Amino acid sequence: MSSVNGNQEESPTRDSTAGAILDSSVGSHADTLLKRMQHFVDNQQLCDVVLIAGIDGKRVSAHRLVLSASSEYFLAMFAGSLRESKEHEVTLGEVHGDALQLLVQHCYTGSIELHKDTVETLLTTAKMLQLTSVVTTCCNFLARQLHASNCLGFAFLAEQYSCTELLRVAQAYTCQHFMKVCHDQEFFQLNANQLGKLLSSDELRVPTEEDVFHTMMSWVRHDAPTREQHIPKLLAKVRLPHLPPSFLVDHVENVCSASNECQQLLLETFKWHSLPPERRSLIAATERTKPRKYILGVLLAVGGLDSSLNGVNAIESYCPYLKKWTTWKLKFNCIDVGAAIMNNKLILLGGYNGRQTLNSVVSLDLNTMASVLLNPMRTARCKVGVGVLDGHLYAVGGTSNYNSILSTVERWDPIARTWSDVSPMCTERSSPGVAVLGLRLYAIGGSFDTPSMESYDPQTNKWSLRAPMNRCKGEVGVTVANGFVYALGGLRDGDPLKTVERYDPTTDTWSLICSLVDRIGIGCALLGDRLIAVGGFDRTSPHNNVEEYDLVRNVWNKLAPMSVPRYRPHVFNIPNIIPPPPAPYTPVADKDGSKPA
Incomplete structure (x- = not known):
């Protein structure tokens, strides 16, 4: 009798009548099986499901067993009572064919090649198909491409698909390079809520609070007819008490005349400036009264x-x-x-x-x-x-x-x-x-x-x-x-x-x-x-x-x-004329503890 055992090592003192033992390591055995399966799928052999990309109709043949072993998404689809578990063809809506083919291939090979022009599509598709290792690898790849011209877009993408680590790194990069980011076209495409969240960050690295105010106003003036209504909400994110009184008079007052909310903020600020330090606690403590870390x-x-x-x-x-x-x-x-x-x-x-x-x-x-x-x-x-x-x-x-x-x-x-x-x-x-x-x-x-x-x-x-x-x-x-x-x-x-x-x-x-x-x-x-x-x-x-x-x-x-x-x-x-070095980016480990390439 011949036995294949990749999980347990047999004792060399075992009774010789048990027959010969083939001791294959788990890695080599798994590699052999995957290569055979990949050969089958390449030659359209033994395939029991065809995945159809909803966006362009591309058809990708595969084996339910391999897909289910690679993805919780496919496991729920094929091993449960869903209609797709019995169908030979399954259409996946909002999926690009090329991305689908690469991800199915990854299920057989464990590897995937990333490119700047396709990585975002791969990320969104892998997130939908719950291919966690691919999502992590895509996030690491994007984190290494961060630039003042794309960090806001990457942060939005990470937030949309709950990529926590990429979101943290992109937001940190945005704050660190804010004075460059605020001149890029991506910045002027932010909506009021996104800008307000950015301006409220304690990590924003700007020379002075005056720069924060000027940046806010440049965003407003980019589309003044529709954006002026957001001034009260955005002005509340500027730390007005840390603007000099002369700046308040010369620059801030003239944008506050049409809004009672803005006038109240200005009144609070002048009151704060007029009080000695030991009495400033009488004004309710807010983020506005706290200087940003980097401005210190x-x-x-x-x-x-x-x-x-x-x-x-x-x-x-x-x-x-x-x-x-x-x-x-x-x-x-x-x-x-x-x-x-x-x-x-x-x-x-x-x-x-x-x-x-x-x-x-x-x-x-x-x-x-x-x-x-x-x-x-x-x-x-x-x-x-x-x-x-x-x-x-x-x-x-x-x-x-x-x-x-x-x-x-x-x-x-x-x-x-x-x-x-x-x-x-x-x-x-x-x-x-x-x-x-x-x-x-x-x-x-x-x-x-x-x-x-x-x-x-x-x-x-x-x-x-x-x-x-x-x-x-x-x-x-x-x-x-x-x-x-x-x-x-x-x-x-x-x-x-x-x-x-x-x-x-x-x-x-x-x-x-x-x-x-x-x-x-x-x-x-x-x-x-x-x-x-x-x-x-x-x-x-x-x-x-x-x-x-x-x-x-x-x-x-x-x-x-x-x-x-x-x-x-x-x-x-x-002043921060010699900026501290940024924290180095550390790739996220996969669930098995390995670091993606």
Whole structure:
């Protein structure tokens, strides 16, 4: 007796009287059977059903057994009580003959060849016939063809046929490349509901919210007579509170006059702008009051001292879109440099190189990463505070050679490319916190428990003392948000503080707000509507902690830490001039776990 067994391995010690055993592997056996079946269908042998394409009438012969084993659709048709189970010819409506033939062939061979001009037809037909592996392969193929000119169409196709992964990838691509997509013809063919869904996405990557408004209006003007009626619904998707008041007056008001709904949105927005941050929670929180992820920009952490109190020669950038820090290498071999962002360039001033205090000034272009030397400062400075006011760069105080603390201030004119002295401060300050608010420059604290603050008026070239902080502080982290100056942490009687104070220039008063972990030398900046505290030094070592302060809820939350601790880092919020890399596309696995080719 001869036995064919492809599923169970026979024991070699089996009784020899059982006869010879042919042990074929499952793969080779299945391949042989499929090749035989394919030979039968190619030669019209033993076929028991003819499939007829409903669109063009093409006839495709096949075997019910093979079709039923490949597709739940055919299994339900032929193994159940449907009329088609007894018929020799079955017509499939809304099916193209060429696609049907390729898919039937796939049932015999397990392979299929895809082309750009036929893949969408194959996808829709395979979806109808419940050939899941083909659907997955088609989706992977389309995902690799994504472009600004087709991503909206692919997303619509994926949504129509419930191709979840292709829909996710196409929508992500659309958001990532929105500024190109919105100029393509596909964009202007969207209906109002599709556009509204796109404009409401938090993932939309645009330089400013103004671009969102202009994009919406370009879609409306493409067919104004029929599309103007949709303005109220679409305007609600624009995050109006994040448009400058001047833009609202110049561009938004004139499209709101004919609609009570639009006027209500505008009224809500002006009210939001008029309230201080702590009172904005009185307005019902909506998506409109939340800045989009990408518009937030990125944070740069520059310089500072590491755990060994050596200078950190690398920039790190934090992307709120990816929620992580990325390290850039930067070659400067000095510590305690001053830094500022001016015209999309990082300006590094002075510092200490281990031998002497420097007066050098380096400009690093954040688009090209090319650096150039600018004219040096008139005075060598390290631990210098830096601010940009009315297009001019100010170097404030610091420490000169021989550890002499400075009260002098000098100003860089980028047009004349010269430095000039301005009026000195009332107080000598090393590592002062410097802030720009309105038309004034503020110098706050210093490294030796200096609680005082003074402001500089460039019109009069005079410094004036302002209300001191409530707690004696030196080495405070300083930034500006929503019309207030914030001072974080700092030093008091040699001990680091956890307090955070806020200065109101309209009343010349300081008030305490929610505390954080006590430390000095904190770097801070504004990211969207959140205050960010970066690094600092506690009683023993520098931190790599990063926290965000919710101005409305008055709470601190942790963010992803930096890769290295930094004491006295400079932190800036810059536009997304260096976009984060997109997440790579990962092909979807078939149900058996294999990855389609």
